[in-house]
Amino acid sequence: MAEDKRAEKEDRDLVQRMASKDAMALDVFYERYNRVAFGFVMRIVGNRSDAEDVLVDVFWQVWQQAPRYDSSRGKPIAWLFTIARTRAIDCLRSTNRQHSKTDDFEEERPPAPPPSEPDPFVTAGTRNAVREALQTLSEQQRIPLEMAYFEGMSHTEIASALGQPLGTVKDRIRTGMLHLRKRLKAYL
Amino acid sequence: MRHSQLTDDLQERASLYAAGALPESERMEYARHIDEDQCVVCRNEVDELQAVMAFVASDVPPASPSPSVKIRLLEQARGASPVRPRPSFLRQRWLELITSAAAVAALVVLGAAVRANNELQHLADVLASRISQLEVEVSQQRTYIATVTAPDVRIVNLAGLGTNVGARGRIFWDQANRRWVFTVRNLQPLPANLVYQLWYVPKGGKPVSAAVFTTNADGSYDTDLQLREGLADLGTAAVTPEPGPSGLDQPTGQFALLGAAE
Numbered sequence: 001m002a003e004d005k006r007a008e009k010e011d012r013d014l015v016q017r018m019a020s021k022d023a024m025a026l027d028v029f030y031e032r033y034n035r036v037a038f039g040f041v042m043r044i045v046g047n048r049s050d051a052e053d054v055l056v057d058v059f060w061q062v063w064q065q066a067p068r069y070d071s072s073r074g075k076p077i078a079w080l081f082t083i084a085r086t087r088a089i090d091c092l093r094s095t096n097r098q099h100s101k102t103d104d105f106e107e108e109r110p111p112a113p114p115p116s117e118p119d120p121f122v123t124a125g126t127r128n129a130v131r132e133a134l135q136t137l138s139e140q141q142r143i144p145l146e147m148a149y150f151e152g153m154s155h156t157e158i159a160s161a162l163g164q165p166l167g168t169v170k171d172r173i174r175t176g177m178l179h180l181r182k183r184l185k186a187y188l
Numbered sequence: 189m190r191h192s193q194l195t196d197d198l199q200e201r202a203s204l205y206a207a208g209a210l211p212e213s214e215r216m217e218y219a220r221h222i223d224e225d226q227c228v229v230c231r232n233e234v235d236e237l238q239a240v241m242a243f244v245a246s247d248v249p250p251a252s253p254s255p256s257v258k259i260r261l262l263e264q265a266r267g268a269s270p271v272r273p274r275p276s277f278l279r280q281r282w283l284e285l286i287t288s289a290a291a292v293a294a295l296v297v298l299g300a301a302v303r304a305n306n307e308l309q310h311l312a313d314v315l316a317s318r319i320s321q322l323e324v325e326v327s328q329q330r331t332y333i334a335t336v337t338a339p340d341v342r343i344v345n346l347a348g349l350g351t352n353v354g355a356r357g358r359i360f361w362d363q364a365n366r367r368w369v370f371t372v373r374n375l376q377p378l379p380a381n382l383v384y385q386l387w388y389v390p391k392g393g394k395p396v397s398a399a400v401f402t403t404n405a406d407g408s409y410d411t412d413l414q415l416r417e418g419l420a421d422l423g424t425a426a427v428t429p430e431p432g433p434s435g436l437d438q439p440t441g442q443f444a445l446l447g448a449a450e
Contacts, residue, residue: 038257
């Protein structure tokens, strides 16, 4: 836990330095998080070329918006992932629009990347706690949550895809997230 | 409208927002509610649930992007190359369209139109990127001006020492806002494994790192930076070479620049 706190403090310092347009801070921040961010973006957009374009956009947005980062609203890594998800979903939707405009575009989403070395800036304790929390999530909660978060699907689209009532889908997303929050409270 | 307490309905909406499950129109309305209505109840709930989802994101196996990504990013940040490449799917579509156009005359016309569109798109990307870069520069210039013209501005001159005897530095210190504008000229180039580090040295205290930087080819460097709260009164400011890329907690190198607060 102390490691997490130290990393968080260092992250906040880096964001503050980026706000002062210290390019070295951007360099260090990128070195810390490019792999976790890239894995996450790849999970959403599904191909390496688009994911690399998105990754540039993500860290460029971090650089530009560092002066507006509000530390009272969460850790820098949570801010980074929020930006990364937004940009990745934008790219996914843009790509899907291209799909719908042409009927011969072949799906190029590759299989999930093979397991790789864990990232040193997400500590083992946190990683294990997250994994345990996700494992205790029921399938009925996990599936709609992942469809929303990783596929960018709205609750109505999920309800339609799963053939479930809208209220059920909303409730399962809510209870799933509350379950995760309860399990991860100590790390928030 | 601001809410006074968290209800099940509000919690559900916050959960759907943080999970990204709200349809676009509802998402925009909810974002507006958080930002413009400044509803602390909803905002706190969303912030915490987004932190939860960041944990979920961090569970995805990491992957390494190609080294060119970092080069593109840092060039963009340093203003050297603001051009963003177009997404690969456009390149792929373009090749497919050219192939089709060779077979069907009508598609040639379509291909020409698409080409023009792509060129315009490329131009738009270049301009958008250039605008972003200029916005950053303008913002930086405004900060410089505000700091240099602050009513209580103090100036700390730094003199070059050792091999940097020809170098000069200056700090414009906006004391009320704890901001420094820092400029140097004629610093000697460093080996690739070293960076310059600027130190805030409080009276009777340990040096505090204020910035890490590398100079331009002519030995110059300009930046503005925010000092943290609670620093004791400034005694001296100094610049030393230190191991890169992020410097050290305490100085170990010879002074390159040194100046006392008057």
